[in-house]
Amino acid sequence: MKFAVLVNEGPYTHQASDSAYHFTRSALSQGHEVMRVFFYHDGVNNGTRLTTPPQDDRNITNRWSALAGEYDLDLVVCVAAAQRRGIVDADEQKRNKKDANNIADGFRISGLGQLIEAGIQADRLVSFGD
Amino acid sequence: MKFAVLVNEGPYTHQASDSAYHFTRSALSQGHEVMRVFFYHDGVNNGTRLTTPPQDDRNITNRWSALAGEYDLDLVVCVAAAQRRGIVDADEQKRNKKDANNIADGFRISGLGQLIEAGIQADRLVSFGD
Amino acid sequence: MSEEANQSSGQVKQFLYVNRRAPHGSNYAQEGLEVALIGAAFEQDVVMAYVDDGVFQLKSQQDTSDIGTKNFGATYGALGDYDVQTIYVEKESLEMRGLTEDDLMPLVYEDEDDDWEEKPMINIVSACQLAEIIDQSDVVLNF
């Protein structure tokens, strides 16, 4: 079965990102397809490589990046939500004349249309948020 | 009278940062002192210079930076909360071996002790959050 | 949009947006509305439902000038231009909040099948009716 996952909250602050990760991992390990994980609202904050969580805690961003590497997962950060919250990749950096970017490995920034497309193409869209 | 302000939520997502700004501005314009604005929890996200809000919207980070310039305001971002959420200044960049930083003008990263100190020294500590 | 047009333009699903949050205190309302508009631009069948504090999003005469935030209230008026024709508002949620339909923005759409006549978009429904509407949709997103 083809899943899509929506994550609306940032890492650490709310459990949503953890729940979404465990759900996604379980779906993949059961042999299902997860066609996309879409990060919207504060969820875009999952996609920064600048976090340094305590050493005895999970690294939420790295965990997503690793899962993306393992399963060729499409991690999409919403551009409009990202602009409001300061999540920037090389293209956005150039376009908005910023002096740095902070996107993490395996994440890409794209439009809300990617969420709608996921809703159309997936058999199930599952949301996690606050 | 000497005020301190605590901001627990990020820009745009919740109104807390807007309310804190209007309160701080009003206190200053009435001749009160605001000894510190402390950003904790998701509030640390107010301190990134990488946001690009829509042109017809307010720029929350720049507005804080401007107020800090105008009134010599002490804008302090909590280091522990910032590490979890990827808010980084030059020192933190070096210390945690990151390849970029994103702190905005007028903000500084420091410890939670700065909040306790504000609670001790200020006549009133006013919190804004979700 | 006719049944044939739907089929010729690819897969069309009914997206139901269940809006349960008050506006302004957080931006779930605004970012939820942005998703709905994009969904409509993708020629999907978009239906909006407002329940709980979500009914406050449709309150008339909202004016954010004194809190300095962007007033996205006008965007609700654009829903009709995006071929969104149906807004369900739960009766129980309105009543609990001391509101009636007269307190809401008078949102309309132009019915292309009826000589572009302006028709009201807002339908007040019971919880029971709304449960049925939720059940009948293809994709449900809560904001």
Added chain:
Amino acid sequence: MSEEANQSSGQVKQFLYVNRRAPHGSNYAQEGLEVALIGAAFEQDVVMAYVDDGVFQLKSQQDTSDIGTKNFGATYGALGDYDVQTIYVEKESLEMRGLTEDDLMPLVYEDEDDDWEEKPMINIVSACQLAEIIDQSDVVLNF
């Protein structure tokens, strides 16, 4: 800490932390606890209050291993080491949630004025008593 010691080490205020959120679903609980511990390290008078879903923070036998988050439950046990002696838990909040004092972690502190005897930190209070405690503190922080 004696009255003199307090005064010689500078200004001491009573910081009351009112914890109203459940743990794990968000990290208000964890980050609130971190503030309280820092406050105690600053030799301020720290009092903790747990009301509403905050009482769930003190539930015994929490084990986050299966959700993979950091288990900060042990940190509550450290409160006593930081000279925090008083935890107020609102009775009404416990009852509404089907909990009694027996469901909570058995938190203790060592009383230096009484030959380091271990004494319980948790005091179950009524809403009315807690309102008085809030009113008597110098700085109140809600998490």
Added chain:
Amino acid sequence: MMLHTVNKSPFEKDSLKSCLRLSKEKSSILMIEDGVYGAIRGASTERSVAEAAKTRSIYALGPDLKARGIDLEKLVDGITVVDYDGFVKLAVESSKVQSWM
């Protein structure tokens, strides 16, 4: 006396209810942000708010009422509307400020 602020809708969250339960008589309560929805006359919350207004001073932030389209003529009896300057003045006049979020 203390100033309590409430910034959450009383229909969505338990913040106002807890504030009313845990604030002493004669204290001040200021509704801000989504908290101002608690000021609406005719809502299910009217009775408890009107009752509280007999023993406490209840305020609502005007800019937040205006943002939400709440008619000042339709507030629960006994609520006073203030602006941000009034919020600061209330904080000055009160012994301390507690935020119910």
Added chain:
Amino acid sequence: MMLHTVNKSPFEKDSLKSCLRLSKEKSSILMIEDGVYGAIRGASTERSVAEAAKTRSIYALGPDLKARGIDLEKLVDGITVVDYDGFVKLAVESSKVQSWM
């Protein structure tokens, strides 16, 4: 039939109440995150949850119960505990998933 997830404490927010009001009979409801507090026997929410369990299939996520120290012996009658794999299976078996947040 639909799967509804609820991730908020029923004592703090109105999510569970709205889910129960707006979900059809025979649908499935899965409590996750702070939503699992709705599964506690003896709480003020027990009656409405037990009542709902007569006409709906109610589940609670085990890892979230364990994280919160909720004794599996003390759940409202009629609640089934599942793990993340069970969550995925419920999503597969249901026609769609709605998240009450």
